[in-house]
Amino acid sequence: MSVAVLGSGSWGTAFAMVMADAGQDVTLWARREEVAATINDTRRNADYLPDTELPDNLRATSDVGEALDSAEIVVLAVPSQSLRDNLGDWGGHIPQESAVVSLMKGIELGTSKRMSEVITDAGDIDPARVVVVSGPNLAKEIAARQPAASVVASTSPRMRARVAEACATPYFRPYLGGDVVGTEIAGATKNVIALACGMASGMGMGDNTLASLITRGLAETARLGTGLGADPQTFLGLAGVGDLMATCASPLSRNRTFGYSLGQGKTLEETIAATKQVAEGVKSCKSILELARSVDVDVPIVENVEAVVYEGRSTREVVTALMSRARKLESN
């Protein structure tokens, strides 16, 4: 199958490698011409995955028209907040019958839309063509071809089957799903919970604190998702608890690392300056909070992370705020 992957950062490159390993004919689009040329010449993406040799059936280009020409699957792997503008430039080139895959884990600022909604809006794509891939998939581990699983979710059984078939390898196992809303809410919200876990670790807190944050983070993610019509079962699966565990525990996570820096007392500006790759939760904490308020769902961890990032509250203050909330039933 002919596949275009638009975005040659960590996950775009790693997922392009997965699809090439699965036997597809993959074109990876890079913004900068020199990045595309280096990938073609050296078989490596030196900025993002320098240790990974890329297969020969993966080639790079900085010409989006060339990448999209006759693609049967179009994979989008850009920062969530730039997707709308990118689709404004690319929309006309996306082939009519293609499946359009979102790898992104964020919620748009200003609109609080999920990435699949941005794709249908800004790309003028039928929702049935949109497929979301999400799970515990730290790019570096996938690029090292370590076994992992993921959810391939779409309302269209035909589209999700096409994408799952095209990315199945001995080290990458796709599971099929129909809950696009839950899969996307789980993927975006776990980044914010990982920021909170990073903050706690950076402040010197241990495993009890992390387990409490992960568990209560899962509770508020599920509450938000089901408030938006998701299947509660999704949050117990790979896109839910699976990704939450990987991201909150791993030093490879950019969101966790960002939170860790804040927890250690670095300022927001210092932390942003030291962060070379996208940590989606930093922006999405605001849009997720707005989304939760729009359906009247309580998301205290998200709310407190937003207070640190957008309102300048200290990590110490939010620990006190979270620990002194009114008593409640765990199941509520």
Ligand SMILES: NC(=O)c1ccc[n+]([C@@H]2O[C@H](COP(=O)([O-])OP(=O)(O)OC[C@H]3O[C@@H](n4cnc5c(N)ncnc54)[C@H](O)[C@@H]3O)[C@@H](O)[C@H]2O)c1
């Ligand atoms: N890295 C992972 O382990 C991983 C795993 C699963 C999902 N994701 C999600 O995938 C998405 C992409 O993440 P990533 O890890 O590839 O990020 P990254 O920071 O490694 O790469 C982002 C890429 O987007 C490009 N880019 C930046 N601004 C752009 C713009 N305005 N227009 C077009 N391209 C732009 C960059 O040049 C880079 O190639 C995110 O939503 C992330 O949450 C990442």
Ligand SMILES: O=P(O)(O)OC[C@H](O)CO
């Ligand atoms: O590095 P992060 O924090 O963006 O997380 C990467 C992936 O989403 C893990 O599944």
